[in-house]
Amino acid sequence: QVQLVESGGGSVQAGRFLELSCTASGRSFNSGAMGWFRQAPGQEREFVATMTYSGNTHFANSVKGRFTITRDNSKNAVYLQMNNLKPEDTGVYFCVATPRQGLRVVSYHYDYWGQGTQVTVSS
Secondary structure, three states: OOEEEEEOOEEEEOOOOEEEEEEEEOOOOOOOEEEEEEEOOOOOOEEEEEEOOOOOEEEOOOOOOOEEEEEEOOOOEEEEEEOOOOHHHOEEEEEEEEOOOOOOOOHHHOOEEOOOEEEEEEO
């Protein structure tokens, strides 16, 4: 059984930093993509960032320049470093993974999802 477990969410003031972590178990994603989506209250789930096994990355325009994504393939883990947080970054952040190669920005390309971790940014 594949599980993705996120941690690191919380409540911060605008301009601060948070790092989210996600560890996968049950299978290796060492050839595929891992990333993050988020969902704000009353809104649809949206793409945030993704990273391939080889290190290629892609970000949503809304977070480009503020967020960084990294992976530790030896730990089957992915991380999201969020700098200069804004109130509009508030939402539930979901870790995603797929064994498929290449950069993936649409939700249906990801086979596995975590339960989500809440990030709240106050002004």
